[in-house]
Amino acid sequence: xxxxxxxxxxxxxxxxxxxxxxxxxxxxxxxxxxxxxxxxxxxxxxxxxxxxxxxxxxxxxxxxxxxxxxxxxxxxxxxxxxxxxxxxxxxxxxxxxxxxxxxxxxxxxxxxxxxxxxxxxxxxxxxxxxxxxxxxxxxxxxxxxxxxxxxxxxxxxxxxxxxxxxxxxxxxxxxxxxxxxxxxxxxxxxxxxxxxxxxxxxxxxxxxxxxxxxxxxxxxxxxxxxxxxxxxxxxxxxxxxxxxxxxxxxxxxxxxxxxxxxxxxxxxxxxxxxxxxxxxxxxxxxxxxxxxxxxxxxxxxxxxxxxxxxxxxxxxxxx
Amino acid sequence: xxxxxxxxxxxxxxxxxxxxxxxxxxxxxxxxxxxxxxxxxxxxxxxxxxxxxxxxxxxxxxxxxxxxxxxxxxxxxxxxxxxxxxxxxxxxxxxxxxxxxxxxxxxxxxxxxxxxxxxxxxxxxxxxxxxxxxxxxxxxxxxxxxxxxxxxxxxxxxxxxxxxxxxxxxxxxxxxxxxxxxxxxxxxxxxxxxxxxxxxxxxxxxxxxxxxxxxxxxxxxxxxxxxxxxxxxxxxxxxxxxxxxxxxxx
Numbered sequence: 001x002x003x004x005x006x007x008x009x010x011x012x013x014x015x016x017x018x019x020x021x022x023x024x025x026x027x028x029x030x031x032x033x034x035x036x037x038x039x040x041x042x043x044x045x046x047x048x049x050x051x052x053x054x055x056x057x058x059x060x061x062x063x064x065x066x067x068x069x070x071x072x073x074x075x076x077x078x079x080x081x082x083x084x085x086x087x088x089x090x091x092x093x094x095x096x097x098x099x100x101x102x103x104x105x106x107x108x109x110x111x112x113x114x115x116x117x118x119x120x121x122x123x124x125x126x127x128x129x130x131x132x133x134x135x136x137x138x139x140x141x142x143x144x145x146x147x148x149x150x151x152x153x154x155x156x157x158x159x160x161x162x163x164x165x166x167x168x169x170x171x172x173x174x175x176x177x178x179x180x181x182x183x184x185x186x187x188x189x190x191x192x193x194x195x196x197x198x199x200x201x202x203x204x205x206x207x208x209x210x211x212x213x214x215x216x217x218x219x220x221x222x223x224x225x226x227x228x229x230x231x232x233x234x235x236x237x238x239x240x241x242x243x244x245x246x247x248x249x250x251x252x253x254x255x256x257x258x259x260x261x262x263x264x265x266x267x268x269x270x271x272x273x274x275x276x277x278x279x280x281x282x283x284x285x286x287x288x289x290x291x292x293x294x295x296x297x298x299x300x301x302x303x304x305x306x307x308x309x310x311x312x313x314x315x316x317x318x319x
Numbered sequence: 320x321x322x323x324x325x326x327x328x329x330x331x332x333x334x335x336x337x338x339x340x341x342x343x344x345x346x347x348x349x350x351x352x353x354x355x356x357x358x359x360x361x362x363x364x365x366x367x368x369x370x371x372x373x374x375x376x377x378x379x380x381x382x383x384x385x386x387x388x389x390x391x392x393x394x395x396x397x398x399x400x401x402x403x404x405x406x407x408x409x410x411x412x413x414x415x416x417x418x419x420x421x422x423x424x425x426x427x428x429x430x431x432x433x434x435x436x437x438x439x440x441x442x443x444x445x446x447x448x449x450x451x452x453x454x455x456x457x458x459x460x461x462x463x464x465x466x467x468x469x470x471x472x473x474x475x476x477x478x479x480x481x482x483x484x485x486x487x488x489x490x491x492x493x494x495x496x497x498x499x500x501x502x503x504x505x506x507x508x509x510x511x512x513x514x515x516x517x518x519x520x521x522x523x524x525x526x527x528x529x530x531x532x533x534x535x536x537x538x539x540x541x542x543x544x545x546x547x548x549x550x551x552x553x554x555x556x557x558x559x560x561x562x563x564x565x566x567x568x569x
Contacts, residue, residue, distance in 0.1 A: 176438070178429045178430050178443075179433035184410070185413065189408050189411075192404070192408040195404075196421060196479060197426060198425055199391075200393070
């Protein structure tokens with residue numbers, strides 16, 4: 001099968017699974033939101049080579065913007081999503097100038113610092129954000145004026161998956177464009193990229209702003225589908241988790257964040273039922289294995305086993 | 320007549336070390352000009368000043384008479400100064416086709432387009448393919464650049480610089496490290512560079528310098544020491560002493 005076929009299989013599965021597991025819609029909604037968040041980080045890390053430990057900053061801005069808009073009267077979800085995403089883009093644009101230069105370590109610290117500052121701002125202005133109690137009184141209108149957000153998560157799940165699909169297609173378009181190629185060039189060798197005329201700073205500002213808009217959309221989806229926003233949306237663990245998700249799934253091919261989000265949430269869900277207090281142990285173990293052994297060797301090993309099984313299978317069935 | 324590339328009183332120091340001392344160099348349009356000098360003479364610093372990687376402490380860089388001293392590397396590249404690197408600076412994870420297509424699309428000002436796929440820009444891909452074929456890289460269009468043999472990587476270095484559509488091309492030791500039996504490919508490509516492009520060759524290899532250059536500048540301790548035709552430079556006893564003599568011993 002070509003990669004095009006795989007893409008169809010992937011998206012048909014993404015649409016079929018909610019229909020097959022109607023009791024898991026809330027979990028699938030969470031996966032779609034985390035996938036969009038990880039897709040956003042992949043644009044930065046996988047294509048432009050910018051590491052971040054503070055990506056929750058934009059997720060949080062999007063979540064609070066969407067929550068506040070709904071609380072103060074704009075209850076229509078799609079326009080709320082767009083405005084929240086734009087708010088995150090503005091913060092992304094302003095903070096992008098801090099990550100243009102410097103080593104990975106400086107970028108990790110600067111991005112983390114920005115997220116920490118925003119967390120404290122949200123905490124401090126509790127009359128607006130609700131502070132530690134969270135933002136209460138968020139009520140969403142029906143999606144497209146037709147579909148109410150129900151307790152089972154039907155509307156939420158369809159809304160998040162559709163948003164993910166649309167933004168995924170846009171991201172795929174971006175990375176395959178001349179602009180996307182120039183990002184890969186900056187990541188690969190900035191010195192050479194500037195020597196062929198690529199204005200590296202301008203391109204990085206652009207992609208950082210786009211990625212922030214994506215993260216803001218993910219945060220807005222969470223706020224709108226759960227009708228609640230807490231300081232947790234800006235918390236450090238959220239930035240760390242999304243990086244972990246991207247490492248789990250692999251960066252630089254867009255599907256990594258989506259696959260990683262599914263693995264992460266399913267492990268969290270399954271392990272939490274089995275061993276509620278220690279599930280992070282197993283996530284940690286998988287993370288260490290992936291980083292130490294390397295995803296390529298792991299998948300090559302899996303392919304070998306698969307090929308052997310296929311051969312045995314073919315041997316049992318004389319053709 | 321205006322020179323394609325000209326420096327006026329260019330100076331650069333690193334702490335107490337004066338790496339470039341008052342260099343005024345003219346590279347005429349369509350020139351075949353070589354810059355030679357012993358190790359540590361400041362050749363790489365001068366290239367970095369010409370391409371904008373370093374900012375000079377004083378003096379100016381003129382391209383076709385226009386002052387480009389304040390422009391960053393990407394600005395100078397778009398104005399027509401492109402370069403190769405002494406040590407390969409390639410995009411290891413990109414193919415030669417993607418690499419050259421990048422240079423072509425940036426030259427045409429398409430680099431900000433984020434909606435139209437690169438694959439839809441057939442004119443860009445056609446130009447990149449034709450250029451790579453001319454460089455004997457037609458059979459490795461879709462191989463990762465990082466896995467190409469070293470000699471082909473050196474050719475790709477030059478192909479990228481040409482794809483940028485230069486007025487002035489700076490070749491920084493194009494044949495460095497290439498095995499003897501593959502050098503002829505590099506030499507043939509260098510000899511066949513477009514006539515209207517001014518080429519400044521920075522080189523240690525005297526065979527290459529004397530077969531290529533119609534004008535030679537000798538840099539010693541950061542300053543221009545002698546300039547002239549290959550015959551003049553070869554005959555100059557001072558040059559023989561500081562440079563050719565040393566090379567003969569070394």
